[in-house]
Amino acid sequence: MITPQEIKKKAERKYVSFLQQLVDNKPFEKLVIRGDKSYTKTSFPEFEKEIQLIISQSKEKIGFGYSLEFQNVKTKSLGFQTLPTSIFFETENDFLKFLGRKNEVELFCKSTKFTLETFPDLKVWLIKNPKKVIANQADWESILKVCQYFKQNPKPNLYIRELPIKVHTKFLERNQAVIRELLDILISEHIKTEEKLFEKRFNLKFAEPQIRFKVLDKKISHKFFSGLDDIAIPVSQFEIMDLPIRKVLVVENKTTLYTILTLPKMSDTIAIFGSGYSIINLKNVEWFNVIDLHYWGDIDVQGFEILSQFRGYFPHSKSVLMDKQTFDKHFEYDNGTPTNISAKLNLTSDEQELYNILKENNWRLEQEKIPFEYVNNNLDLD
Incomplete structure (x- = not known):
């Protein structure tokens, strides 16, 4: 029988697709977790222990998380027993509180909302890369500041550290990977696509060989x-x-x-x-x-x-x-x-x-x- 820990692992695997639906503005739909439908215990106390464990972590007991639907099912060794035949998250709140991701998602929604208002062209990228937004959450506002500058000045012809952007002088150097992906979309008509070096690609001065x-x-x-x-x-x-x-x-x-x-x-x-x-x-x-x-x-x-x-x-x-x-x-x-x-x-x-x-x-x-x-x-x- 599936355990609460296994339910959490399966719920985590659905987290990215959940984030993608948020970006795409799709409403939350009942999220079903597939359980183990085989019941092999031959000892009733062991069987009862497993049932109680899965119930103890359910929404019915702790007020949020997964819900259970039961049916009277005939088992191989213990005859008819009342078993959970459906495991699901009924609401977004249930799902997020169970994963401990509620605050993270609130920040994610705030970041993606502002991003889409400022740069609608990034929607496809956001849908494909929600985990990159999460990973860069603390710096996301500054990352967008950099994008805004390059959108307005696609050919700066300055050194990275002299760009007039209100971020730390080393910020762009430390966050080049994600900024590069965004700029490739936002100023695609101005970049030198054949160049790998960030400075050459985005029309910046650099310490030449x-x-x-x-x-x-x-x-x-x-x-x-x-x-x-x-x-x-x-x-x-x-x-x-x-x-x-x-x-x-x-x-x-x-x-x-x-x-x-x-x-x-x-x-x-x-x-x-x-x-x-x-x-x-x-x-x-x-x-x-x-x-x-x-x-x-x-x-x-x-x-x-x-x-x-x-x-x-x-x-x-x-x-x-x-x-x-x-x-x-x-x-x-x-x-x-x-x-x-x-x-x-x-x-x-x-x-x-x-x-x-x-x-x-x-x-x-x-x-x-x-x-x-x-x-x-x-x-x-x-």
Whole structure:
């Protein structure tokens, strides 16, 4: 026979649909709980104990909660007995007091009512996500303040913490997930749907990644940077940089970037710290399409995979010092990091052959282990 605890569990499962009906303004209907219709007790005292337990927590005894309807039913072992054949909540008050959710629902109704008055477009979202409203109940008023601001200013072009919204400075950062869902609906025509980062998606300023580069031409460093040759600027500024550059060398590791400074100076050339897979930050540099691009990475599977990624952005890119001759001459039998990538890479036949050897044996030659003299004699950017 079903117990009061089991009735509560089943009632809890109906809570979300109840909340959804509230948002949809549907009246409460008698809510039936399906009970266990098999009665297997062979001892009358045990049977009587179960019956009394379920009655003790019913509306008849405590003034709210589930109601019971009884019928005289023939049991297998105890003959005819008066048993509860229907368990139901007759009113909304009975249901909520039984679950201990009355105050929670009052706040939920207040929040959803104000939300629908302010943003009718959110009705479908509210119906689908009542538990998110409950989970964010304490902050719901502030969440709507943020939504109201963006509705009126869909392209703020400000940093998150300088938005003129009367909420805590870190509030939006802490509540980005639910705010994002709401703004996707409310200002859908203004968002950048392809962007995942909140700031980019909703037209905000943000702390951009920095592109660090070395100017290898003294004339350029003196004319444009007061003699400075080790520079870092935001991606957006790097994308529009206008310098008389003909060649770019992208290196994978920071140590190698330092080494570049000791190389003979190269005219019209800069070297960029690619920082491994962060090379994605360079993908929108359109002026790369009209200059010579060279990539120098570790001779391991990741180095060639990053080269392939870079060449996916700029097909004319060439690799330097990532050949079998360099590998055979300087390899010290270091282990690499295994890869799970199986897709076809943007590599030349020679690069692919070396990549296969590295992958099969899990080998690695880090670029900083190549002696400077060898680099100086073999780094060819022509």
